Amino acid sequence: MIRFDDVSVTYRGGVQALRGLDLTIEDGEFVVIVGLSGAGKSTLLRALNGLVPATGGSITVDGAEVVGASATELRALRSQIGMIFQTFNLVNRTSVLNNVLMGRLGSVPAWRSTLGLWPADDRERAMQALERVGIVEKAYVRASNLSGGQQQRVGIARALVQEPSVMLADEPVASLDPVTSRQVMGDLRRINRDLGITTIVNLHYLDLAREFGNRLIGLRDGELVFDGDIADVDDDTFMEIYGRAISDDDLVGTEDDLT
Amino acid sequence: MTATQSPPTESRPTPPTGVKRRRALIAITLIVGAAWSVTGIDVTLERLLEAPGDAWDIFKRLWPPAMDEALNRGVIGKVFESVYIAWVGTIIGAVLSLPLAFLAATNVAPRWIRIPVRQLFNAIRAVPELIVAVIFIPITGLGPWAGTLAIGLHSVGTLGKWATEAIEGVDTGPLEAVEATGGRWVSGMRWGVLPQIMPIVASFWLFRFEINVRASAVLGMIGAGGVGAELVSQLIFRNFPAVGAVLGITVLVVLTIDTMSAAMRRRIIAGAARTSGPDLDADRNAEALANLTGFRR
Amino acid sequence: MSDGETARPVRPRPRLRTLGIAAGLLAFTVFAANEVGFDASTSWEMWSNPLWEKFWPIPWDWVLDRSNVLDPLVETFQIAILATIIGCGLALPISFAMSRLTAPNRPVYLVSRSVMNVVRAVPDLFWAKLLVTAVGIGAFAGTWALSVFSLAVMVKLFSETVDNADPRPLEAARASGSRYLPAVRTGVLPTVLPEYVAYALYVFELNIRASIVLGLVGAGGVGRVLEAQRQFFRFDRVLGMLIIVFVVVFVIEQVSVALRKRLV
Numbered sequence: 001m002i003r004f005d006d007v008s009v010t011y012r013g014g015v016q017a018l019r020g021l022d023l024t025i026e027d028g029e030f031v032v033i034v035g036l037s038g039a040g041k042s043t044l045l046r047a048l049n050g051l052v053p054a055t056g057g058s059i060t061v062d063g064a065e066v067v068g069a070s071a072t073e074l075r076a077l078r079s080q081i082g083m084i085f086q087t088f089n090l091v092n093r094t095s096v097l098n099n100v101l102m103g104r105l106g107s108v109p110a111w112r113s114t115l116g117l118w119p120a121d122d123r124e125r126a127m128q129a130l131e132r133v134g135i136v137e138k139a140y141v142r143a144s145n146l147s148g149g150q151q152q153r154v155g156i157a158r159a160l161v162q163e164p165s166v167m168l169a170d171e172p173v174a175s176l177d178p179v180t181s182r183q184v185m186g187d188l189r190r191i192n193r194d195l196g197i198t199t200i201v202n203l204h205y206l207d208l209a210r211e212f213g214n215r216l217i218g219l220r221d222g223e224l225v226f227d228g229d230i231a232d233v234d235d236d237t238f239m240e241i242y243g244r245a246i247s248d249d250d251l252v253g254t255e256d257d258l259t
Numbered sequence: 260m261t262a263t264q265s266p267p268t269e270s271r272p273t274p275p276t277g278v279k280r281r282r283a284l285i286a287i288t289l290i291v292g293a294a295w296s297v298t299g300i301d302v303t304l305e306r307l308l309e310a311p312g313d314a315w316d317i318f319k320r321l322w323p324p325a326m327d328e329a330l331n332r333g334v335i336g337k338v339f340e341s342v343y344i345a346w347v348g349t350i351i352g353a354v355l356s357l358p359l360a361f362l363a364a365t366n367v368a369p370r371w372i373r374i375p376v377r378q379l380f381n382a383i384r385a386v387p388e389l390i391v392a393v394i395f396i397p398i399t400g401l402g403p404w405a406g407t408l409a410i411g412l413h414s415v416g417t418l419g420k421w422a423t424e425a426i427e428g429v430d431t432g433p434l435e436a437v438e439a440t441g442g443r444w445v446s447g448m449r450w451g452v453l454p455q456i457m458p459i460v461a462s463f464w465l466f467r468f469e470i471n472v473r474a475s476a477v478l479g480m481i482g483a484g485g486v487g488a489e490l491v492s493q494l495i496f497r498n499f500p501a502v503g504a505v506l507g508i509t510v511l512v513v514l515t516i517d518t519m520s521a522a523m524r525r526r527i528i529a530g531a532a533r534t535s536g537p538d539l540d541a542d543r544n545a546e547a548l549a550n551l552t553g554f555r556r
Numbered sequence: 557m558s559d560g561e562t563a564r565p566v567r568p569r570p571r572l573r574t575l576g577i578a579a580g581l582l583a584f585t586v587f588a589a590n591e592v593g594f595d596a597s598t599s600w601e602m603w604s605n606p607l608w609e610k611f612w613p614i615p616w617d618w619v620l621d622r623s624n625v626l627d628p629l630v631e632t633f634q635i636a637i638l639a640t641i642i643g644c645g646l647a648l649p650i651s652f653a654m655s656r657l658t659a660p661n662r663p664v665y666l667v668s669r670s671v672m673n674v675v676r677a678v679p680d681l682f683w684a685k686l687l688v689t690a691v692g693i694g695a696f697a698g699t700w701a702l703s704v705f706s707l708a709v710m711v712k713l714f715s716e717t718v719d720n721a722d723p724r725p726l727e728a729a730r731a732s733g734s735r736y737l738p739a740v741r742t743g744v745l746p747t748v749l750p751e752y753v754a755y756a757l758y759v760f761e762l763n764i765r766a767s768i769v770l771g772l773v774g775a776g777g778v779g780r781v782l783e784a785q786r787q788f789f790r791f792d793r794v795l796g797m798l799i800i801v802f803v804v805v806f807v808i809e810q811v812s813v814a815l816r817k818r819l820v
Contacts, residue, residue, distance in 0.1 A: 049439060079441030089432035093454045093531075102450055106441025113442075114449045127564055139565050155436075162440060293641050296634035300695040300776070310691050310700065317690040343588035350585060385802055389681075389769040393786055393794070403592040473679040480681060480773060484592065490682060494689050502686075506678065513677040 001026055002166065002198065007057035009043050017043035019222045028196045030189065032203050032213035035241055040222040041202040045168045049081045050074045062165060079106025082159025086171040088151045092144035096154050099143050100126040103161035129157040133187055149180030156187060169201040178252050185212045205252035321503030329504035334489055338512050341485030344406045345471035352414025353464045360422035361448050367426060383416030388474045392483045403484025410471050421463045425456040458531035462524040469520050472513055611791045619796035624781065629801060632777030635698045636763035643706025644756040651711050655718040657726065658744055660736050672711050680705040680766065684775045695776030702767055706759050717751045754816050761812050764805055
C-alpha cells in the first residue's frame with residue numbers, strides 16, 4: 001500500500017511542486033494521474049521512489065518510509081519499484097537484453113554487473129520479461145535500432161525484471177503515435193491485471209485516461225483536486241483540473257487524426 | 260518619391276569609436292611587445308640577415324639522406340622504440356585518467372572530491388613531458404621506461420580533462436533509469452555514462468597517441484629512449500646526411516601513424532553517429548576541437 | 557502481441573574481425589610494454605631512492621636571485637611573444653592558401669598542404685635542435701624554432717575554421733568581379749577573425765610552456781639554466797626554478813583565458 005501524508009515538495013529555486021498531498025493507493029490498483037505540465041505529476045512519481053526528496057510530510061510504500069531514508073534504504077526500496085520514462089532512457093549503444101538486465105542492478109552485486117557477468121536466473125528473468133511484452137526476438141538488437149514503441153516496451157521489460165510491487169510510468173506514451181500509445185497502455189493494463197502490480201501512470205491525454213484508467217487523480221498547481229472513478233469525470237471536472245476547457249492537444253486522437 | 264528630395268534632418272550615425280580604439284590598442288600592444296622582445300634576444304641585423312642563409316645551408320646538406328647508414332645503425336628500430344614508448348605511455352595515461360575523470364565531472368561527482376581532482380589534472384597538464392622526464396631520469400635512470408612514465412603521467416592530465424568534459428555532456432536519462440532501479444553510483448557510471456562517452460573518449464586516446472609519438476621522439480634527446488638521441492648525436496658530429504635520414508624516417512612513421520589514427524577516429528565517431536542522430540560528425544569535430552583548445556563559441 | 561511462443565534468439569557470436577583487432581592491440585601492447593622495459597616493481601624502489609633527497613631543501617636565495625631565474629624567464633617570454641607573432645602572422649596567409657574555400661589555385665593548395673603536413677610531422681624540438689646547430693645556441697634559434705612550431709599548430713587549428721566558414725560572402729565578392737586578395741579580405745577575414753585571435757592567444761599559452769623546454773636543447777631562456785643545473789645534479793635548484801616558473805605561467809594563463817572569454 002502506498003500512502004502520501006501531507007507531502008510537500010519544494011525545489012531549490014523556491015518552486016513548490018507539491019503541497020500538502022494526501023493520497024492512499026491500495027495494492028493492485030491502476031491509477032492515472034492527469035494535469036497540466038508543471039502541475040506536479042512528475043514530482044509525485046519521483047517523490048515516491050525518492051529520486052526527488054520530499055521536503056515535508058511522509059510517504060510510505062508497504063510500510064517503508066521514503067522521506068529521510070538512507071541511501072541504502074532507498075536503493076532497497078527502488079529495487080521494488082519499477083519506473084518507465086517518457087524518453088525511454090535506454091542505453092542506446094547496447095543490446096535490448098543488456099538494457100533489460102539493468103533492471104536487476106538493485107539486486108546484483110556491483111562488481112558482477114559492472115563486468116557484465118549477470119547471473120543465469122537474471123538472464124532467464126530478462127528473457128521472460130521480453131516475452132511478456134512481446135519483443136523477445138529483438139533481444140540482441142542494439143536498442144537504438146528499435147522503433148519508439150518497441151523501445152518503450154524494452155523500458156517496461158526493464159521495470160518488470162525487477163519483479164516490482166509498484167510500477168511508475170511518467171508520461172510513457174507522450175513521444176508515441178496514437179496506435180503505439182494504445183499498445184503500450186494496453187501492455188501496462190494487462191501487466192497490472194495479470195501480475196497484480198500497483199500501477200501509477202502520468203498521462204497527458206484525456207482520451208487515453210478514459211480508455212484505460214480506473215481511478216483518476218487530477219493535480220493542479222501541486223494540489224490534489226480530483227480523486228475518483230474515471231466514469232465520474234465530465235467536462236466540469238476537467239475544468240477543475242485543467243482550469244480550462246478541453247482542447248485537441250489533450251487528446252491523443254486516433255489513426256484518422258494523423259494527417 | 261523623387262530621389263532628389265533629401266530626407267528630414269536626422270543626423271547620420273557615427274561609427275562606433277570603441278572598435279577602432281580597440282584595434283589600435285591591440286596593434287600597439289603587439290608592436291611594443293615585439294620590440295621589447297627583440298631587444299631581449301640577442302639579435303643584430305647582421306644575424307637576422309645571415310640566419311635564413313645559415314639555415315638553408317644546413318637544410319641543403321640534409322639531402323640526400325644517408326639511408327643505408329641509418330639502417331645499419333638501427334635508426335628504424337629507434338623510431339619504433341619511440342612509438343612503443345608513446346603507445347604504452349598513452350595506455351597508462353588512459354587507464355589512470357578515465358576513473359579519475361568520473362570523480363572530476365560536475366554532474367556525477369560531489370564537490371569535495373571534484374575540486375581536488377580537477378586541480379590535479381590542471382597541475383599535471385601544466386608540466387611538460389620533458390620536465391617530468393628531467394625529474395624522473397635521476398631516479399629511474401636513462402632509457403625508455405623514464406620516457407614512458409613521463410608521457411603516461413602527463414597524458415593523465417590532458418586525457419583526464421577531455422574525458423571529464425565528455426562526461427559532463429552526457430544525456431542524464433539512462434543515469435536516472437539506473438538510479439530508479441536501485442543501482443549504486445558505480446553502476447550508474449558503468450551503464451548510464453560509459454556507453455555514451457566511449458566513442459569520443461576512444462578518439463581522444465588515439466589523438467593523444469599521435470601527439471605522444473612526437474613527444475617521445477623529443478624525449479629521446481635527453482636520453483629517455485627513442486630516436487631523439489640519434490638525432491642529437493648525429494648533429495654533434497655534424498653528420499648532416501645522417502640527420503636527414505633520421506628526420507626522414509621519423510616524418511614517415513609519424514605521418515603514417517597520423518593517417519591511420521585519423522581514419523580510425525573517423526570510423527569510431529561515424530559509428531557513434533549512426534546510433535545517436537544526424538550531423539553528429541560536425542558537432543563531434545567541433546566538440547573535439549573545442550576540448551583541445553578550450554575555445555567554445 | 558504474439559499468439560504463440562516466439563523462439564528466443566541465440567546470442568550472436570562476436571565478429572571475428574572485432575575479436576582479431578582486440579587481440580592484435582593487446583598483443584601489441586604487451587610487446588611494446590616489454591620493449592620499453594615496463595616494470596611496475598621498480599616503481600616501488602623508485603620512491604625510496606635516496607636521490608629524492610637531492611631535491612630538498614630548496615635554495616631560495618639562489619632561486620630568487622634575478623640573474624639566475626627571473627632574467628632567463630623574461631627571455632623565455634620574449635621568445636614566446638615573438639614566436640607567436642611570427643608564427644601566427646605567417647599562419648594567416650598559409651591557412652588561406654591551404655583551405656579549399658580560399659585557395660587561389662590548385663597547385664598552391666596542394667603544395668601548401670603537403671609542406672605543412674611534413675612540417676607538422678617533425679617533432680617540435682627536433683626543429684629547435686636543428687636550428688640551434690644552424691644558427692648557434694641561444695634565444696635566436698629558439699625564437700625561430702618556436703615560430704615554426706607556432707605556425708604548425710596555428711595552421712592546423714585555423715585552417716579548419718577557414719574550411720568551415722560561411723562561403724557566401726566570398727562568393728558574393730568574387731561574383732562582383734573582385735580580385736583574389738580583396739575578396740578574401742572582405743569576404744572571409746571578418747568572419748574568421750575572432751577565432752583567429754582566440755587561437756593566437758591559445759598558441760601563445762602553448763608557447764610559454766614550450767619555450768621553457770626549448771632551453772633544454774640549448775635554445776635559450778629558462779630551459780638552458782634548467783639543463784645546466786640538471787647536469788650538475790643540482791636538483792634542489794631545479795625544483796626551485798620549476799616552482800617559480802609554474803607559478804608565473806599559471807598567472808599568465810589565467811589572464812589569457814580571461815581574455816579569450818571576453819572575445820567570445
